[in-house]
Amino acid sequence: MEDQVSADTEIERVAALLQNGGLVLRQPVKSLVIQITKKLQHALFPGYFEDNQFKGTTAKYQLCSLLEEILFEITEQIGFALRHKPQYEEAEQAIGRDSADIALKFISRLPVVKEYLESDIEAAYVGDPAAFNKSEIIISYPGIYAAMVYRLAHELYSLSVPLIPRIMTEHAHSVTGIDIHPGASIGKYFFMDHGTGIVIGETTVIGDHVKIYQGVTLGALSTRGGQKLRNQKRHPTLEDEVTVYSGASILGGDTVIGRGSVIGGNMFITKSLPANTRVSQKCHGPEYSSLESNSTDS
Numbered sequence: 001m002e003d004q005v006s007a008d009t010e011i012e013r014v015a016a017l018l019q020n021g022g023l024v025l026r027q028p029v030k031s032l033v034i035q036i037t038k039k040l041q042h043a044l045f046p047g048y049f050e051d052n053q054f055k056g057t058t059a060k061y062q063l064c065s066l067l068e069e070i071l072f073e074i075t076e077q078i079g080f081a082l083r084h085k086p087q088y089e090e091a092e093q094a095i096g097r098d099s100a101d102i103a104l105k106f107i108s109r110l111p112v113v114k115e116y117l118e119s120d121i122e123a124a125y126v127g128d129p130a131a132f133n134k135s136e137i138i139i140s141y142p143g144i145y146a147a148m149v150y151r152l153a154h155e156l157y158s159l160s161v162p163l164i165p166r167i168m169t170e171h172a173h174s175v176t177g178i179d180i181h182p183g184a185s186i187g188k189y190f191f192m193d194h195g196t197g198i199v200i201g202e203t204t205v206i207g208d209h210v211k212i213y214q215g216v217t218l219g220a221l222s223t224r225g226g227q228k229l230r231n232q233k234r235h236p237t238l239e240d241e242v243t244v245y246s247g248a249s250i251l252g253g254d255t256v257i258g259r260g261s262v263i264g265g266n267m268f269i270t271k272s273l274p275a276n277t278r279v280s281q282k283c284h285g286p287e288y289s290s291l292e293s294n295s296t297d298s
Contacts, residue, residue: 023200024083026080027163028077028080028081028167029080029265030167030171030180032073033164033167033168033171034167034168034171036070036073036077037152038076039066039070041064041145041148043067044113045068045138046059046062046063049139056165065192067107067110070109071103072078073149074106075100075269078103078156078161078164078293079096079099081163081164082095082161082162084097084162084163086236086244089285102156102159102161102280103270104157104174104222106155109155109246113148113155113213116203117148117250119188119189119190120144120147120188120189120191121134121137121144123190123209123211124137124141124143124144127191127193127211133244142176142178143176143178143191143192143193143195145172145175145176146172146173146178146180146195146198146215147180147190149169149171149172149280150169150172150180150182152168152181153165153166153168153169153182154183154184154185154186156182157182165182165183166182168182169182176196177195177197177198178196178197179198179199180198180200181185181200181204183202183203184200184201184202184203184204184206184235185204185205185206186200186204187206187207187209188209188276189209190206190207190210191211191212191213192211192212193213193214194213194214194246195214196214196215197214197216198214198215198217199218199234200218201218201220201234202234203232203233204218204237205235205238206238207213207235207238207239207242209237209240209241210241210242210243211242211244212243213244213245213246213265214247215246215248216244216247216250217248217249217250218236218238218250219235219250220234220253221234221251221252221270230254233253233254234252234253235251235252235253236251236252236255236257237255237258237259238254238257239255239256239258239259239261241259241260242257242259242260242261242262243262243263244262244263245262245264245265245267246266246269247265247266248263248264248265248266248268249267249268250263250269251268253269255269255270255272256272257272257273257277258273258274258275258276258277259271259277260275261275261277261278262265262277262279263279264278265281267280
């Protein structure tokens with residue numbers, strides 16, 4: 001009996017410490033946001049991720065039903081997110097009105113998202129000789145999934161929705177290894193080859209027909225200023241038709257990589273480059289020796 005009382009007392013003490021001083025605002029539900037993201041993938045690419053849906057004469061009505069479902073669900077999650085903005089404190093009616101308005105604006109932007117994604121798929125198909133067809137790219141390429149989630153999240157970010165865009169892109173990050181902040185600005189025909197380890201920071205600007213390989217970082221020179229750097233341009237700009245090979249790092253908000261430039265693998269760039277610049281590392285070639293001769297000597 002005494003042991004049970006002691007355990008209950010300890011549990012109450014720990015619970016009081018974990019409570020963190022009060023109630024927490026209702027958050028967007030991460031698992032539901034991920035489910036909505038999956039449904040958006042189905043809506044953007046009808047027929048690619050279902051067994052029976054979107055086939056035959058009823059396809060349009062099935063798609064309309066799915067979009068209505070997404071609209072209802074994302075409206076609720078946007079409402080939870082808006083509660084975290086100071087202007088919505090004690091403004092329940094405004095939250096309901098604005099979340100519905102934002103959700104409908106988001107749904108209205110899906111054709112634009114699809115247009116950009118189709119350009120990304122075209123860039124992947126043209127740029128990757130290993131691609132069998134565009135269906136393979138849509139269904140299996142991690143770079144296309146990351147780009148899709150980014151482009152959806154960017155629309156919500158542009159509508160000033162907090163929390164949800166980052167939940168979406170961090171989900172894609174965990175699945176693909178590609179980390180794109182929803183605030184980045186990325187043009188058409190964007191191709192991430194292989195993709196693993198790519199990092200694209202919040203204020204990055206990327207033009208059209210840009211191709212980057214695995215392990216590329218488009219980052220800030222320093223974040224030691226912390227929150228004081230909020231809303232400042234901290235990440236680089238890549239103009240149209242730039243190619244960046246694996247392992248390269250391009251850093252700094254003032255860094256602009258000119259149109260048509262090629263950045264070689266493992267390069268570290270912190271200054272702007274004019275158009276049509278090729279950057280590569282000069283080094284001695286590898287040395288070769290025979291393992292057989294070494295084993296004979298021993």
